[in-house]
Amino acid sequence: MGMSTQHPESDSAQGPRADSPTRLHTPVTPAPAAPPRAGGPRPAGAVIAVEHLTKDYGHGRGVFDASFEVGRGEVFGFVGPNGAGKTTAIRHLMGFSAPQSGRTSILGFDCWAQPSQIHSSVGYLPGEIALPEGLTGSQFIRFMQGLGGRADGARLAQLLDLFQLEPRGTTKRMSLGDKRKLAVVTAFMGDPEVLVLDEPSSGLDPIMQERFIEFLRQEKGRGKTILLSSHMFSEVQAVCDRVAVIKDGRIVSTVRVDDIRHSETKTYRIKFAALPDFGAFLTGGGIQVVFADQAEMTVEARVRDGDVKALIQSLAALRVADFQECKVTLEDHFFHLYARQPQEGRPWNTPSR
Amino acid sequence: MLNAALLKQTVRENAVLWTVLTGVQCLMVFSVAMNAPIAAAGVAYYNLLPGIFAGIYAITVGNRLICAKVDRGTLAYVLATPVRRRAVTTTQAAFFGGSLLAMCALGAAAHCAGAALSSFGLTGADVRTVLELNLGLFLLGWAFAGICFAASCVFNLTKHTIATGGGLVCAFLLLPIMAMFGQNYAFMRHLTIVSLYDVPAIMAHSAGWFWGLVALGMIGAAAGAAGSWAFTRRDLPL
Amino acid sequence: MEHAIEITGLTRDYGQGRGLFDVDLTVAPGEVFGLVGINGAGKTTMIRHLMGFLRSRRGRCRILGGDCWRQAAELKRHIGHIPGEIAFPDVKTGLDFLELQASYTALRDLARADDLAARFDLDVSAPLKRMSKGMKQKTAIVAAFMSGASVLLLDEGSTGLDPLMQKVFTGLVAEEKAKGRTVFMSSHMFDELEAVCDRVAFLKEGRIIEVARIAELGGNEAVKEYKIEFAAAEDYQAFLARRFDLTRRQDQFNQASVRIARADIGALFQALACLDVKFITQVPRTLAAHFAAKYHDTEGAHHA
Numbered sequence: 060m061g062m063s064t065q066h067p068e069s070d071s072a073q074g075p076r077a078d079s080p081t082r083l084h085t086p087v088t089p090a091p092a093a094p095p096r097a098g099g100p101r102p103a104g105a106v107i108a109v110e111h112l113t114k115d116y117g118h119g120r121g122v123f124d125a126s127f128e129v130g131r132g133e134v135f136g137f138v139g140p141n142g143a144g145k146t147t148a149i150r151h152l153m154g155f156s157a158p159q160s161g162r163t164s165i166l167g168f169d170c171w172a173q174p175s176q177i178h179s180s181v182g183y184l185p186g187e188i189a190l191p192e193g194l195t196g197s198q199f200i201r202f203m204q205g206l207g208g209r210a211d212g213a214r215l216a217q218l219l220d221l222f223q224l225e226p227r228g229t230t231k232r233m234s235l236g237d238k239r240k241l242a243v244v245t246a247f248m249g250d251p252e253v254l255v256l257d258e259p260s261s262g263l264d265p266i267m268q269e270r271f272i273e274f275l276r277q278e279k280g281r282g283k284t285i286l287l288s289s290h291m292f293s294e295v296q297a298v299c300d301r302v303a304v305i306k307d308g309r310i311v312s313t314v315r316v317d318d319i320r321h322s323e324t325k326t327y328r329i330k331f332a333a334l335p336d337f338g339a340f341l342t343g344g345g346i347q348v349v350f351a352d353q354a355e356m357t358v359e360a361r362v363r364d365g366d367v368k369a370l371i372q373s374l375a376a377l378r379v380a381d382f383q384e385c386k387v388t389l390e391d392h393f394f395h396l397y398a399r400q401p402q403e404g405r406p407w408n409t410p411s412r
Numbered sequence: 413m414l415n416a417a418l419l420k421q422t423v424r425e426n427a428v429l430w431t432v433l434t435g436v437q438c439l440m441v442f443s444v445a446m447n448a449p450i451a452a453a454g455v456a457y458y459n460l461l462p463g464i465f466a467g468i469y470a471i472t473v474g475n476r477l478i479c480a481k482v483d484r485g486t487l488a489y490v491l492a493t494p495v496r497r498r499a500v501t502t503t504q505a506a507f508f509g510g511s512l513l514a515m516c517a518l519g520a521a522a523h524c525a526g527a528a529l530s531s532f533g534l535t536g537a538d539v540r541t542v543l544e545l546n547l548g549l550f551l552l553g554w555a556f557a558g559i560c561f562a563a564s565c566v567f568n569l570t571k572h573t574i575a576t577g578g579g580l581v582c583a584f585l586l587l588p589i590m591a592m593f594g595q596n597y598a599f600m601r602h603l604t605i606v607s608l609y610d611v612p613a614i615m616a617h618s619a620g621w622f623w624g625l626v627a628l629g630m631i632g633a634a635a636g637a638a639g640s641w642a643f644t645r646r647d648l649p650l
Numbered sequence: 651m652e653h654a655i656e657i658t659g660l661t662r663d664y665g666q667g668r669g670l671f672d673v674d675l676t677v678a679p680g681e682v683f684g685l686v687g688i689n690g691a692g693k694t695t696m697i698r699h700l701m702g703f704l705r706s707r708r709g710r711c712r713i714l715g716g717d718c719w720r721q722a723a724e725l726k727r728h729i730g731h732i733p734g735e736i737a738f739p740d741v742k743t744g745l746d747f748l749e750l751q752a753s754y755t756a757l758r759d760l761a762r763a764d765d766l767a768a769r770f771d772l773d774v775s776a777p778l779k780r781m782s783k784g785m786k787q788k789t790a791i792v793a794a795f796m797s798g799a800s801v802l803l804l805d806e807g808s809t810g811l812d813p814l815m816q817k818v819f820t821g822l823v824a825e826e827k828a829k830g831r832t833v834f835m836s837s838h839m840f841d842e843l844e845a846v847c848d849r850v851a852f853l854k855e856g857r858i859i860e861v862a863r864i865a866e867l868g869g870n871e872a873v874k875e876y877k878i879e880f881a882a883a884e885d886y887q888a889f890l891a892r893r894f895d896l897t898r899r900q901d902q903f904n905q906a907s908v909r910i911a912r913a914d915i916g917a918l919f920q921a922l923a924c925l926d927v928k929f930i931t932q933v934p935r936t937l938a939a940h941f942a943a944k945y946h947d948t949e950g951a952h953h954a
Binding site: 415416417418420421424425481484485486488489490491492493494495496497499645646647648649650 | 698701702703704705722723724726727729730731733735736737738739740741747750751753754755793794
């Protein structure tokens, strides 16, 4: 069992894609991702539907005209900085807030008008966990079982074992990690059809994160519909089918994770063993070179999968010292969307409020 | 050895409690002085109430000065700077002693003021009696403070500090009351350090009371020093 | 001074397998050193020793050549620290707190604190009690970095930060490194460690089971893994016959994953030149995968 993601490649299934603008003088970091095709086909029979949801808290905060759907068995991710509106959207789905305009529904029930119908089939993991005081973990679990009216001892035991949670201690004395585990267990113990998870893995240690990701994949395999918000790109990239990037309350991009992971145009970083080989490659032509460093005898070449044979044949005749792929990640995509004009001396400064 | 920044912060943190306890005490002793001559009020008043005030102050502030900061983790910020642990204990102890002294001094002043304004008047001998009573009171508080401070230095959890330091101080305060319930309990008077503050002896200007106060002073100093010594050598869960 | 941080033979047995056991590590001046491990593996215990909050029973810890316990107070002139659990003293606002910290260190100039707060988009005049988790964390970060300390001990310094702020944080650490400062940081986030660390130690049950060099991971490995798909089954079979070090076969896709050392890359291209390759992609070894493998290896060893 590893933390890396393994799954069948499906590159050939993708349609052609316009090339991103040529980039120069960015030696190591991968190219900023051109926005991959948004959306994809509408999932048949949306389990979670958000239509033009708007809630304005003033000062540019809230959610504005957000629309998305999550299909059965789909894992949908939300990424964005704090205050971008992730939790607001989730609170509407849970029926805690009334939309100003627009509508949210889960399994066909309106989240605001019929919240009780929803709650019986939704497992919810809040972002800020405030556990009632004076209870032990087991008492809290029983309390939640009582509220939900569902009890499955075997599943509970399985979850406790999986996340290595010992719920005997009082919630007050639990570490943050244990509290998060307790919240994870209570969200999943009723085996609900739909899961709404607000930053589920924050506070979990790396091994538990890995276990949690594996667990989410299994739940997805069992047909569960999952909406999750996260700050961890690696987690989102590992479990989500689609990801929405939220910026200032608006969904600025929805991408299929596979599109990012298996881009049809790849960038390779090639280091040659000697200067003549480096020169021969550059003069050889036919391959788009986006970066070249003579001192390092290194080039970065952008190649469509259809043209990879030409690259291989050209490299077979040269002395190659190293060959790497510059991968575009969800994180690159995110920061591309969030990129701003760098301010003087403060490359990553965000505008002050 | 004292750290000015820490002292300022400690004063700020404890100012409200100190002001309330001192204010209430001053008002009480002032009204007592208005209504009874010093010779009569002394035994009745100093035997019980101020000791309880000093006890409350010692238990609460004693815990706050060290243990609560360890328990909550806020001491990490102080010790993340070039402030020595010894400087922390010395500063906190200095505040503890100083604030108790000020409390008793103001109490003495209020007592004298009340007496002076009353129909009974205030003589030079009265002033001396009041000062001696309050010196004793200070040293009793000092001993309590030393015990609570030591507990605060030794334990990581507030509840352990309160149970140990507070438990001892409460026991010391309750034992003389128990001793009042007949001959069978009289021995209890010998189990408490409160007896070292011999109010009737001070009032009667009889000999011997002075050494009791010296003993109280030494108990406080020794407990505080021991606590400080332990604190500089022990592991902190910060 | 050879090492900025030096831990030799540090052992601290809390019983039931908890604590630290025979930890040896050195961090060079100007290095960014990361520490990961599951909760309870001993990360915080290690940082508490370095901070002089815990006295080492066996072994010793030194920072800039000074003993972490005996010279705890003096060393703090050179140390910036973010504690694992943030609990502020009883002051009103973030600024009050920063000023209080500055007064302990006799720091007069708060210009750097201002600059840091601006970078983190932090309003220091906000009351501490009403601050969100993220704001509290930012305040703690500002306090640790404002004095320009030459050694930074950061216990999960970026928890509760969102991705944008995370980036500001890693940018700040990189900047400190560029100034020659030494950073020792624990984290739960591999992405962050990969972004800033030179080396990362993995701690399991109080022992360091692996120290990874980031420069040798994340696609930069000496032995790389590539996934290659062929257009036709014959080409795929022909490739398999070449006896490369295969890590994975997916016959239904004509897909093979191979491990290739730098020196053998030429041989790979020569083998591929006459075959119909549909795509070639690299499977980088991430820090997460690297440690997961080590972790499970040691699990196996335990059970064997």
